[in-house]
Amino acid sequence: MTTKNPKKYTVTSALPYANGPLHIGHLAGAYIPADIFVRHLRLQQKDVVYVCGSDEHGAAITIKAKKEGTTPQAIIDKYHNQIKQSFEDFGIGFDIYHRTSAPIHHDLSKEFFLNLYEKDEFVEKFSDQYYDEEYHQFLADRYITGTCPSCGNDSAYGDQCEKCGTSLSPTELINPKSTLSGKTPVLKPTKHWYLPLDKYQPWLEKWLLEGKKDNWKTNVYGQCSSWLKQGLQPRSMTRDLDWGVDVPLEEAEGKKLYVWLDAPIGYISATKQWALDHGKDWKSYWKKQENPEDDACLIHFIGKDNIVFHCITFPSILHAHGEYILPEHVPANEFLNLEGDKLSTSRNHAVWLHEYLEELPNKQDELRYVLTSIMPETSDSEFTWKDYQARINNELVAILGNFVNRVMILMHKYFEGKTLGATSLKDDTLQNQLKEAYTEIDTYLNDFKFRNGVARLMDVARLGNKYLTEKEPWKTFKEKPEETREVLQNCLHIIAHLGSLSQAFLPRTATKIFAMLNLPETGLYQQDFKFADGHQLSTPSLLFEKIEDELVEKQLAKLNSKKPVVEEHTAKDALPAKANISFDNFASLDIRAGKILAAEKVAKTKKLLKLTIDTGLDERTVVSGIAEYYNPEDIVGQHVSILINLEPREIKGILSQGMILMAENSDGKLTFVTPTQTFAPGSVIR
Ligand SMILES: Nc1ncnc2c1ncn2[C@@H]1O[C@H](COP(=O)(O)OP(=O)(O)OP(=O)(O)O)[C@@H](O)[C@H]1O
Ligand SMILES: [Zn+2]
Incomplete structure (x- = not known):
């Protein structure tokens, strides 16, 4: 800082x-x-x-x-x-x-x-803006769509193309359309108040570039300096909209901030x-x-x-x-x-927080832990359910939970869960190692390095496990009960520090730890803990449970089924219907369930995969344009639907015998169309 x-x-x-x-x-x-x-x-x-x-x-x-x-x-x-x-x-x-x-x-x-207005900071400009004549409304931001001039995406918005991220103004769109009437809008002059970012540029440069902001995260500082390099433009601070904060000027009636x-x-x-x-x-x-x-x-x-x-x-x-x-x-x-x-709201490709808690009740800290461990601090990162499972089972359960549980069980087994003269930690090495953890976590968090911070917390649990494994209290108890007691009571101090350090990262877990120790949760970092003589520990309970494979599979299946919860793409994205066909024409299509036996890329092409398909009748080769969406190694074993009586065709020198059915969404993304239950190859689809 x-x-x-x-x-x-x-x-x-x-x-x-x-x-x-x-x-x-x-x-x-x-x-x-x-x-x-x-x-x-x-x-x-x-x-x-x-x-x-x-x-x-x-x-x-x-x-x-x-x-x-x-x-x-x-x-x-x-x-x-x-x-x-x-x-x-x-x-x-x-x-x-x-x-x-x-x-x-x-x-x-x-x-x-008004403060800025009265200081004459705004630049007032009339400009031509799109207007929907049917709805008698100017079309700001998302009220207008069209083709992005940078990437050709044909559903870019008036303020931004979500496909390539370019920031746009409505007049830059190719083939603009009103999202209200679907019609092509007309241009009409309207007045707006612009923030003169160009005027502030020298000040911004001083503040950002010459100031001390080069200690900012590189992703942030880099973006800022690149905008400044491009040169800033005035940006309109008002809109012709009917929802928002009124522009507090008489002449701006009907306009919003x-x-x-x-x-x-x-x-x-x-x-x-x-x-x-x-x-x-x-x-x-x-x-x-x-x-x-x-x-x-x-x-x-x-x-x-x-x-x-x-x-x-x-x-x-x-x-x-x-x-x-x-x-x-x-x-x-x-x-x-x-x-x-x-992650996408419109495509319902998300793990929604409210659904997560319905399906995985009381697992807030598990998600906080995983999301902190994979936080996209310096580059994009990825959540997968397999990784979620691995981090919970191998870290939260196997390291943190396991340490706390082992100590608590042994304290109850040997000493009825009661301490004796455990007022302070009786091991200087441990004491110093714990002190270090506080200092290092403080440094990480002050530098916004949350991944390192939470990893350092887990290291304290590792330290506990190592100490316990070295001291082997289960072997010493019979002959040296006093030494055993000291070791376990030292472990109780480590647990208390785990509770203390968890408070920032895993608040519910911290509460559980203090409850198990029967110590008050002070809401402060405590460098030292004191147990009264004869302090009674609470009954142990597991801090975390293992995540079973079944849950991972269920979540993956749910994601793949992609049932729309928040459907933002409307019929405007769907292609118009084709002309009717006769039933006989339909019945002449021979579509079967099939299975991919082998897959490889077709040399010198970007889109094509050569697939070997078990159709139930034979094994045949099909060339399919799905290479941009699927890696060959990921789809061996995939069940598919295949049109088997399509006339064979030579593609890039390979004889393709049939067509794999794929669904395509409005973004052009492809996915396999398959029966919802696994049916044997050769089963008829009609
Ligand atoms: N996938 C993501 N990874 C990291 N941060 C995100 C992600 N999605 C949204 N955010 C951040 O969350 C904050 C709140 O997001 P906001 O409500 O503006 O939604 P959004 O960016 O429109 O997301 P969505 O399009 O998914 O609804 C913003 O700072 C945004 O940058
Ligand atoms: Zn674009």
Whole structure:
């Protein structure tokens, strides 16, 4: 950290957008790291406020409401409550989880806008914007789709192409279409207020590049410097929309603030509300103090798609306003993927937090542990159920859980769960090793190295196991009961420290550990523990249970079945129907269940695989254009559906005898079409 011992910390996590539930990517990206960091500060009695809330404005919400035949208010109420519950369930310790639809937020956002307006910071510009003549509405952001000029994706939005990530303005789209009427919009002039980022560029460069920000994470600093190199452009801070914070100017009737203007102000309005509720002074967490040494240290935790707004736009707004502190750190994470594919709300490729808890009740810490261990700190990372199982079984169960359990069982077996004169740890080497763990974890967490931090915690459990294995109390008990007692009581001290250190990472586990030891949970790091003479331990119980293969298979099957929970792609993505055919034509197709026996790439092609198929009638060769989606080695044994009476055709010199049936979604992704139960090759499909 740059600032040595700031007096106060203001910590924020990205405001989740209230148009869908939370998934594991959200947790790993912006919430678990912040929560660990804040817990670590609180365990040292630092003064910290940790705020978040739902982002409830913008076109994506009104569009969703329209699609579902309901109101924007109903959408945000539903998801705000669901998201809030998930955060509570996973122990994300916000001081307040607020929402941007609250009046206090609208007021503060307007105040910000007016402050900049009165200082003449905005550039007012008339420009031609797309307008839907049928709906009498300007088409901002997600109200317009078209072909991306960078990658050719034909469902890019007016503000961004989600396929290649390019940030766009509606007029850059090729073949623009209104998402309201589906028609081609017309251009009409409208007035907007632009934030002159070009004007702030020199200041930003100084702040970011010449300032001390090169100690920021390289992924964050790299993105910022590359934007600055490209040169910043003015960005419109207002929209022609009917859902959001009103632009507080008479001449701007019917216009709203851009959602990325008001969303980060949501951090401040949340703090204001919290201060009101708890008799605190919100200004001391956000405003510059008379003595700069008294300024709070502001830290934004976000995922990588939010970097530009937290490192360029919001700081520019705060700077233009003048009274506010600027972020000291923006430790953005890269993205978490799932089982080889991007997490996606629209494709329902996700592990949803509320579903996880229904299916794996009380396993919050297990997920926190895995997500911390694989956190996308410096590059994208991947969650797989197999890895989840392995980390729980081989680490949480086999190392941490096992150590605690062995010691507790032996203490009960030999000494009825009672200590005798165990007031302090009677092994200096152990004492020093434990001290080191505290120091190293502190260093890691101050550097936002959460993966190293949680690995270091696990090392303490390893240390315990090693000590226990070396001392072999089960062998010494008969002859040297006093020595045995000392060893086991030393282990109790290690367990207490495991409880203490777990508090930041695995809060529920920490509580369980202290309950088993029958010690109070102080909410502080304790360098020393004292057991009273004759202290009675509680009955041991397992901290973690093994994850069985069956569960992994069930979760994988569920992911593959991809039943849509939140279906955002509508009929607009489906191809139009083909002309009718006769029943006889249909009946003439001979489709069978088959199985892939062998697969190899066709040389010098990108898309083709040569497959050997067991059709039940014969073994034959089929050339299939699926190489971009499947590795040959992964699909041997795969059951398929095959059209067997298609006229053979030579492809790249190979005779292809039939066609494998594949489903294709609107992104062009392919997947096998197979009977939902395994049927023997040769079974008829009709
Ligand atoms: N797969 C992911 N990995 C890491 N961080 C993520 C991931 N998905 C979202 N985030 C982060 O979570 C925070 C809240 O996300 P937000 O509500 O804006 O959803 P989003 O980015 O639109 O995600 P989605 O498209 O899946 O709904 C943001 O900071 C975002 O960067
Ligand atoms: Zn694109």
